[in-house]
Amino acid sequence: MMFKKFISDVDSFYLTIDRIDQDSEKYEREVDDFPIGMQTMILFKRKELESLQEESEDYQITEEDNLVITLSNKLLESSKLMKKVYDSLNFKKIDDEKIELLSSSPGLMKFIEYKISEDGENLDLFTDRKFTLNSILINYCITLESLVSNLLKDVFIEKLPEEIKNRTIPFHELVNLNSIDDAQNYLIEQYMDDFFRSSFDDWIAKTSKFMKLPQNNIELDDVKSRISEMYQRRNLIIHTNGIVNKQYTNFVKNSKYNQGDTIEVGIDYLRDRLKDMEFLGWHLFSGYCSCLYNDDNAFAALNSEIVKRLNKESVALPLLLDYFSAYNKFSDSSYNLIAKVNYFLYYKFNGEIDKVKDKLNNFSVGHLDTDFKIAKAVLIDEDDLCEQIQKYIDDLSDEDFFIVSTFPIFRSSRNWISIKEIFNQRLKEVFD
Known part of the structure; x- marks a missing residue:
């Protein structure tokens, strides 16, 4: 899936930036031995x-x-x-x-x-370093455009917008097409080829409309604004060797750079923009799921990717999970509860559970299924947690046990080693 590739690319960028940062520390240690x-x-x-x-x-x-x-x-x-x-x-x-x-x-x-x-x-290590950092920034833009392109193509195949329907196909192209599907794909490819020729502000506005992204969302709007500046910075690197021009100062308000300055792409800047790009990517994927599926299935598809990243720092994930925990259009209210549990689990995995301690304490599970009672017991690490889990596991069918054993929440407990033994013992009993 294209979103998995996007997330994989984001991880690779983080690793590359970390290596460059480590190289800077290495230079300081080894500078006396330089030629x-x-x-x-x-x-x-x-x-x-x-x-x-x-x-x-x-x-x-x-x-x-x-x-x-x-x-x-x-x-x-x-x-x-x-x-x-x-x-x-x-x-x-x-x-x-x-x-x-x-x-x-x-x-x-x-x-x-x-x-x-x-x-x-x-001999000039700064030139090599600058080239590498600039290249990373340019590749950020390529990665984001690739994600948007692939997501939109799927959305358009599901429902072709009027602005694509109204396009024409030249006769010399038409004779090479064998079906309506071929014609549709041709029109989509033609549209996407023109799509990214406009400014970031233009194509992200169209994308937000197609994906039905939330309007007047302060966090999302701020991210878009910073990525817009990134695209302007990318243009300077490519076209003016990083020298700030009037177009940049007109587009980027309240910039610290003046016309004629040389713009810098530093490690901290790249880390911050990567966080923004990941934030935007998650919201685009959420919108993509809502375009293709009903509300319940859209969240299920989104959540299946979220749970793989709960142990990684992210601004987007807790915001999305908090939003869906209160979403009122699910036909199955258990999705609200899953979103709420994963919201707390994100903070626990990242060692920040105290930030949501009051919310967690107010999360009432007395009237809910055993799954959610166990979930809260794990989140707050109740004293008798292992005994509760042992009873919970004993009452499960083999089929349900296989499913429950994949839940990431158990690995967040400080008693994980003991819990793992409980699972291993049940697994041994299943196959003996």
């Missing part, structure tokens, strides 16, 4: 930064700047040669965009130039 040419490039960067700070009191330190400062400080403390190189350097401004580095020791600079040549290429 002289690479060490010198770090000092050049430091001098350029000092020039920018001297030129403007309002200059804002970037994530990359902080790394330059950290690495150069360590070099200046540990290497007499690098201290001598640094002290010999001064800068001369050629124009608004270019700074020329000069040295008071021509002989020393001749030696450094020789070492840079001897060490070879790829």
Whole structure:
């Protein structure tokens, strides 16, 4: 399923960002062992930064700047040669965009130039790092568009909107189509090819309408706004080498960047936008399910994916589960209760159960089926939990036991090892 791929891609992005972050820490530990040419490039960067700070009191330190400062400080403390190189350097401004580095020791600079040549290429680790971070941002946009494209195609196949129905097929294409389904798929592909040529704001507004996403939702609207800025930043990276233009400042209100600034894509920024993208992805998938299924089955499809992620930090999941716990259109009210249990379970898996302690204490289960009584007993880790579960398991048929044994809630208990033994014993009895 396309949504599973989206979530898998999100996880891969998190891992990649973590590795880059770890590389930054690794650079700090190993900078003393870098080739002289690479060490010198770090000092050049430091001098350029000092020039920018001297030129403007309002200059804002970037994530990359902080790394330059950290690495150069360590070099200046540990290497007499690098201290001598640094002290010999001064800068001369050629124009608004270019700074020329000069040295008071021509002989020393001749030696450094020789070492840079001897060490070879790829000495500027900041250029490689910047390229990688920019590439990740561009791939965020590709991943999100791929998800939306695939979700919408399924929705359109189920019910073709008027704006696609009213499209025409050229005769030379029509003769190659063998059926109505072929014609429908052609029109959908043609529509989707044009769809993403508009701005993010335009196509996400259309997508929200097709998917019937909630209107005037503060959290969702804020996420869309931040992703819109991400797309504008993507455009700068591709078209202006990151230099802020008038289009960016017109689109992005209250930005810290001014026209002519160089925009940065840092690790913290990428993490934040990935959280936003995941948030939007979950809401799109929820809307997708509601387009294809009735209310009960839509939640069942959504929940089957949610339970796989309850142990991972997410802004979207507790909001969605809280919404569906109070949803009044289910024909089977047990879906409200499942949503409520999973809402609490999300917080328990993530070590934040105290945040919803009052709500959990007020969750009355005395009138409910045994399944929900056991669920609350697990959530609050009642003292006699193992005894309750033993009795609960003993009363289940073999078929029901197989189903219950897959419920993730039991793994959240601090008594999981003992509970696991109860399950294993029952499983042994089933097959003996």
